[in-house]
Amino acid sequence: MERQPHETIWQLATATVASRTLHVVAELGVADHIDEAPVLSKELATRCGADAGALDRALMLLAAHGVFDRVGDAYAHTDASRLLRSDHPSSMRAFPRMMGMTSFSTSLGHLEHSVRTGEPAFGLVEPDGLFAHLQRHEDEARIFDASMTAKAAGDTAAILAAYDFSRFSTIADIGGGRGHLLRAVLEAAPNTTGILFELPAVIDAVDTPAERFALHAGDFFSDALPAADAFILMEVVHDWDDDQAATILSAVRRAAAPGATVLIIEAVADEEVLDPVVRTLDMIMLAITGGRERTAAELDQLLASVGFRDTRILPTPSPLRIVEAVAV
Ligand SMILES: C[S@@+](CC[C@H](N)C(=O)[O-])C[C@H]1O[C@@H](n2cnc3c(N)ncnc32)[C@H](O)[C@@H]1O
Structure with missing residues (x-):
């Protein structure tokens, strides 16, 4: 059913309430206390150190959005709430x-x-920006990573x-976090070697390096990047x-021999067809990092300039695009 104009405004004006409720329920770890059988909300409140009535109200709101299922006075998992479990192989608990x-x-x-x-x-919280803040607050850095x-x-x-990554012999993932994408790429490309380039504090927290997976600590604004025949920036x-962005891509260009490939993996903005996911990411970048989602033409110009x-x-099949270019 089409939404009435006043409903659109009401829903957008109050969207922060459901969002904030999700943050709190993820922080409390409620999903970890539900296995296959429904659990009484009173029991969940005891296990999470929450007020029983208030937690029940919070879970009713999430259940109205399909996160948890209310069964009498108890809650069971839905496919979405299962992703809030810490031990789910595709756990999203850290994101909220x-x-x-x-x-x-x-x-x-x-x-x-x-x-x-x-x-x-974010400059009002930490004048040096998000990544300097994370280096000073280990607890937040752990959640961010x-x-x-x-x-x-x-x-x-x-x-x-x-994308076929197996045609490259060495792939460097620049700012690749803990190496989640690079590990998956290497599994799909058994003859390829990977190098994870990240800030030293992130590298320190990476699990023991696997075969064909090397670690390289550094700062892409000041340090030379490792040589590779493909560079991923997700x-x-x-x-x-x-x-x-041009400074980072110039560092990639210096490490890349002519013919090497750069792969920018992120959303590509389309200013004709406005996608709420891309526009949300763009506002997060505006408020938090000072970056932005770019159009195809802007990315092409940026890449050509370096x-x-x-x-x-x-x-x-996801909102992400693979923007491929070749070093001149
Ligand atoms: C938004 S995260 C993306 C992580 C990963 N590529 C992904 O998409 O899941 C940006 C990453 O850039 C890294 N980063 C930020 N500043 C950096 C710098 N100066 N040198 C190297 N890495 C940096 C951060 O540590 C962080 O992991």
Whole structure:
């Protein structure tokens, strides 16, 4: 049924309530206390250290959105609520935890500052920006890094289905988090070697390196990147403004021999067809990192400005696109 105009405004104006409720329920770890059988809401409240009535109200709101199923006075899992379990192989629990971290929610609370000035509101929390903040707050960094793995869990299969990585002998994943995408790529390309390039604090937390998977700690603004014949940057370029993005891509270009491939994997904005997922990501970048989602033409121009040519955009079954270009 088509939504009435007043319903559209009401739903958008109150969307933060459901969103905030999801953050809190993920933070409390409620999903971890439900296995196959429904659990009484009173019991869940005891196990999570919550008020029984308040937790029941929170879970009723989420159940109205299909996250948890209310069975009498108890709650059972739905496919969506199962993803909030910490031990689910595609767990997304860290993602709502990250969006609910005080630094993120404070920044989004100051969104008016960003819209008035064009500056990331995160600067009011930490003048040096998100990544400096994470280096100073280990607890938030742990949630952020786990959240990057969590948000990518649903996209990895789509990326592997859309691109043949096995034609490269060495792939460097620049700003690849804990290496979740690179590990999956290497599994699909058994003769390829991978190098994960990340900030030292992120590298320190990576599990023991696997075969064909090397670690390289550094800062892409100041350190040389490892040589490779393909470079992946997944949701890295969109974190930065145009000058910073060009600096990162120039570092890639310096490490790339002519003919090497760069693969920017992120959403590509279309200003004719407005996609709510892409526009949401773009507002997160505005408030939190100071970056933006770019159009195909903007990405092509950025890549060409630092010495890449033949930009092609490959669709994937997820909102992400693979933007491929070749070093001149
Ligand atoms: C939005 S996350 C993307 C992580 C991963 N590529 C993914 O999509 O799941 C951006 C990554 O860039 C890394 N990063 C930020 N600044 C960096 C720098 N100066 N040098 C190297 N890596 C950096 C962060 O640690 C973070 O893991």
